[in-house]
Amino acid sequence: MADDIPADQAQAPSTxxxxxxxxxxxxxxxxxxxxxxxxxxxxITRMAIETLGASDAILFLNSQHDGLADRPLAxxxxxxxxxxxxxxxxxxxxx
Numbered sequence: 001m002a003d004d005i006p007a008d009q010a011q012a013p014s015t016x017x018x019x020x021x022x023x024x025x026x027x028x029x030x031x032x033x034x035x036x037x038x039x040x041x042x043x044i045t046r047m048a049i050e051t052l053g054a055s056d057a058i059l060f061l062n063s064q065h066d067g068l069a070d071r072p073l074a075x076x077x078x079x080x081x082x083x084x085x086x087x088x089x090x091x092x093x094x095x
Contacts, residue, residue: 033077040083044076044090051090065089 033041048057061073068075068085075082 037077040080041073041077044073044083044086047087047090048072060090 045057045061048061051057052060062071064071068089070078070082072086072089076086077083
């Protein structure tokens with residue numbers, strides 16, 4: 001039956017959101033984190049996963065908490081002071 005469909009109307013096989021070269025498509029207008037912000041984001045994510053486990057870390061990083069001005073992930077990514085305040089909440093015995 002596939003032979004009945006003209007070639008110009010046949011759908012190309014799905015690549016799962018990847019280009020033919022195997023790399024993901026990133027829009028030109030995508031916002032990239034500054035290297036220092038990306039490093040802080042990675043640090044707080046690793047610490048949260050090590051301390052809480054993956055599922056609880058995701059919940060912790062994306063929820064509001066008393067004593068923090070913003071969600072922990074956003075706060076830690078914004079500045080070193082923000083990162084330190086989230087680390088104090090995450091590991092109170094270490095401070």
